[in-house]
Amino acid sequence: MIRAGIVGCGGIAAKHISFINQIKGAKLVGIADKNAEILNAVSKRYQIKNTFTDVDELIKKESPDVIHILTPPKFHKDIALQAIEHGIPVYIEKPVALDFRETREIYQAANDKGVKVCAGYNHIYDPCMRRADSLVEQGKVGQIVYLESHYGMNVLRRDLQTTDEHNNTHWSYDLPGGLFQNYIDHPLYLIIKYIGKPLDVNVVTSSSGILPQNLSDELRVMIKGKEAVGFLIISFTEKPQLHSFHIYGRRGCVKVNFDTMTTVFHFGSSPLPKAASKATFNLSEAYQLTASTCKNVVALLSGRLKPYQGMKNLIHDFYVRIENNSESPISKELVLNTCQTIDKILDKTGKLHLDLSIRKSQQKNILKKEKVLVTGASGFLGVHTVRRLVADGYFVRAFVRKLSHIEILEKLGVEIFFGDIRDYDSFDKAVKGMDIIVHLAAETSGNPNFSEQVTVNGTRNLIDLAKKHGTKKVVYMSSMSVYDTVHAKDGEVFTEDSKLEPNPKRRGPYACSKKEAEDLVLKILNDTQPSWTVLRPAMIFGPGTDMFFGSIGASVANKFIVVFGKGKDKIRLIHVDDVVEAIMLSIEKPDSDGKIYNIVHDEMISKKEYLDKFFCPNVGKRKLIYFPYFLLLFCTMIQEVGFKIIKKKPFLTRYRLIASQREITFSTEAIRKDLLWHPSDSIRDQLGLCF
Known part of the structure; x- marks a missing residue:
């Protein structure tokens, strides 16, 4: 009987656990990981009782005959030497170590102790x-x-x-x-x-x-x-x-x-x-x-x-050789x-590592005394906002994730801080010394956990840090998804005082996190230190972004477009420059303090006109298939039932479908009256310049 232990419970551990359990004469006797949360999750999923946060404890209590080292490579050498010192053979996932020197040290120790080492060359x-x-x-x-x-x-x-x-x-x-x-x-x-x-x-x-x-x-x-x-x-x-x-x-x-x-x-x-x-x-x-x-x-x-058959074969052969001492x-x-x-x-390879040092400001024509922090600055709206702020003479600090593309921001010469709105310490450093915050960062992947962490918890950090550092003004970017469109009547006009979504979890992770985050802001909306303005834009478009809008339907293999509902149904859009204008007016006009504003073009275009006149002629011919709304609802219901049976989350629910397809309009009277905002051009002229 081969008694196996695993150190490192990352994604690849699932394969090792499965293969060990499939090998006759082998038994998984324990798993170890310094991260207790990950360790417990793997333990629960695979019903493994013996768990350890320390490798020594695994070795002392379970006496494994072999240890699989599945941690990040920087830990490989120390764990391998630890096991080898106890005379335990090791299977090491690639890379075996950080460099040749460390790898040679592992094999030298194994040779001295007469212990086998198997690299994961599966x-x-x-x-x-x-x-x-x-x-x-x-x-x-x-x-x-x-x-x-x-x-x-x-x-x-x-x-x-x-x-x-x-x-x-x-x-x-x-x-x-x-x-x-x-x-x-x-x-x-x-x-x-x-x-x-x-x-x-x-x-x-x-x-x-x-x-x-x-x-x-x-x-x-x-x-x-x-x-x-x-x-x-x-x-x-x-x-x-x-x-x-x-x-x-x-x-x-x-x-x-x-x-x-x-x-x-x-x-x-x-x-x-x-x-x-x-x-x-x-x-x-x-x-x-x-x-x-x-x-x-x-x-x-x-x-x-x-899948990973080579890994299974390699592990099995390694175990045979341990038993045969070959x-x-x-x-x-x-x-x-x-x-x-x-x-x-x-x-001899080119650039391999990120430079995460602060990029100091190279701006030259700073005319305004207020300093502005932009979160989510490397995104589509973020870049346009930063460009306008620089053009208008503001000192700008861009707050971006470590893996953001910052080439445009560097060309604009703004100060760049790397961090994450979820991470209090890095966000704290970015907010310090800023007079105005334009908060654009949000999670858009649709992952529930990430949406909660980024959009909601990030907003909590924003509220706390803005008050802590004496920020004067926060412009907060929300979304029209916070409204209760499901229970609206066709033709209804939504103002900023209209009913908000009562069941945000049913709207999907993005809408849910946006609603929960905005709820936090609404509680302190009337604060004066800092003052707040909330903007609720429609679907934002402009040159350089994806011009196929989800409310239209689904694009299939770049050959077909399944259009939800009738071709005459309207799309609610707003050009990125008009959103940026709303941000600038919110910064500069005190009348925006404590206010919420819808931002949408008052001209709406039908799905059919948009596809026929703008999208298809510019991106290539597509076959348009109009899917009747009642049939779409029925198919969505069938899909929901099917996924419920197999205990999986459906791709689309009737609730979300109804919310996205309601024939309603949004009033922009408030922002027009308070800030004298208006769209910069006709919707058709704006769309025509995007392709």
């Missing part, structure tokens, strides 16, 4: 890669002359694009090699496995701007071995994100696709005429892909093939050569 054990190895071993490829390893990664996923509530970025940004270091092992060790220790490494990097601050997002590496050359590609920008490995030899080539789990082999030459051989080449590849796909489908349905499945030489090569590559 793609070597993927079935498609094992078949490629077999073809090479059989001599069908011949002498290998060239290898190409391609690894695409989606860096726009949420965990890599946001900070947590403590203002921390994902740990991979802090690695010595930045994001690349978290992903380079997988494509690289496949090359090193075949060419051995590299003789020379040449590196080319570039940035297309997909990452903040122009961090490098494309990496190309030419690796010279004794007898073969390897080419490594890591792309953070390509779509789709591809993962493949090609082996080229003097007799044939093997193409491994890790995405489809398929392996294709081609002989180097054909006795057929050239024209015929082109056809047979395609037919051969088509046959192999079809056969592999069918085989994979059968294996998936029968449970013999799982060599580790991943050789020490492969790991050390890989880690040493990574160090050489990263030394």
Whole structure:
């Protein structure tokens, strides 16, 4: 019986727990993590009783035969040495350590103690890669002359694009090699496995701007071995994100696709005429892909093939070797050569790390004495607001998240503070010394937890800090989603005094958080220190933003648009410049103190006119499918019932649908009267300039 322990309860722990439980003769005896909240969540989800916040306690109380180290890499070395000191074999997720020196230290300690170390080089054990190895071993490829390893990664996923509530970025940004270091092992060790220790490494990097601050997002590496050359590609920008490995030899080539789990082999030459051989080449590849796909489908349905199958196979083999006291499945030489090569590559790579130092103001024509803080300054509305404030002579401090794109703000020369409105300390530093706050930051992802943390808790911090630092004025950006449109009658006119949403949770995370946050502001709306103005804009549009509005319906594969309801139904819009004008008037006119204002263009355009005259002619022809409202309601009801049965949250509810499709209007009489605000141009002229 192999008694296994896990240290680190992040996302990958779920796979390890599952695979350990599937291995006959293995038992998970305990899990450890310094973060008690994450530890308890994993314990509850997988019904694991033995939990520890200290690795020593796990070792002393459970005496594991092997420990899986799944923490961020900066902890790998210390945990590994701790386990090795007790004579416990370790499975270490990639990257094995922060650099070659640390990796060598782990293996030296393991060698001294006679303990096994297994690096998480799981793609070597993927079935498609094992078949490629077999073809090479059989001599069908011949002498290998060239290898190409391609690894695409989606860096726009949420965990890599946001900070947590403590203002921390994902740990991979802090690695010595930045994001690349978290992903380079997988494509690289496949090359090193075949060419051995590299003789020379040449590196080319570039940035297309997909990452903040122009961090490098494309990496190309030419690796010279004794007898073969390897080419490594890591792309953070390509779509789709591809993962493949090609082996080229003097007799044939093997193409491994890790995405489809398929392996294709081609002989180097054909006795057929050239024209015929082109056809047979395609037919051969088509046959192999079809056969592999069918085989994979059968294996998936029968449970013999799982996602991360290579990891499962590697863990199983490691356990067998522990019991048999044989060599580790991943050789020490492969790991050390890989880690040493990574160090050489990263030394030659471009910009890898964020510069989070405060950007001091470079503004020149500051004419106003008031200093303005803009939260959410890197967003669409934020950038336009900052640009106008600078043009009007205000000193501007932009408060942005660490992973925000700040290129435009830097060009404007404003002061830039990095932080998060959820994080009291960083927000505190940003508010200090500011006379006016324009609060635009909010969570728009639709995630309930993040919406609560950012929009609601961020507003709590705003209220407290504005009072603490003696801020004179706060302009607070709310939303028209706070109104009770569900129970309104068609044709009803909403003023700022109209009824607000009584069931915000039924409106979805965004609307709910906006309503709950505004409720906090309404309680202190009449305070004079600071004074407050609340703005409730309609859907904001302008050049540079997505011009397909959710209230229209759904865009399908850039070919079809399913239009909700009738084409004559109106869209409520407001141009970004008109919102900025409302912000400026709220700052400069005392009559706005303690007031709430709707902001919407009084001209409304129908869905059909917008799609026919503006959207489709400029973005490409689309087939418009008008979906009757009564049928849409019925389908939504069916969807709700279905998701309730499987205990999942529906994509759309009737309540939210009704709220978004009501034929109502919003009055702007108050802001027109108090601040003399009005739209800068006709809605059609404004729309025409956006494409």
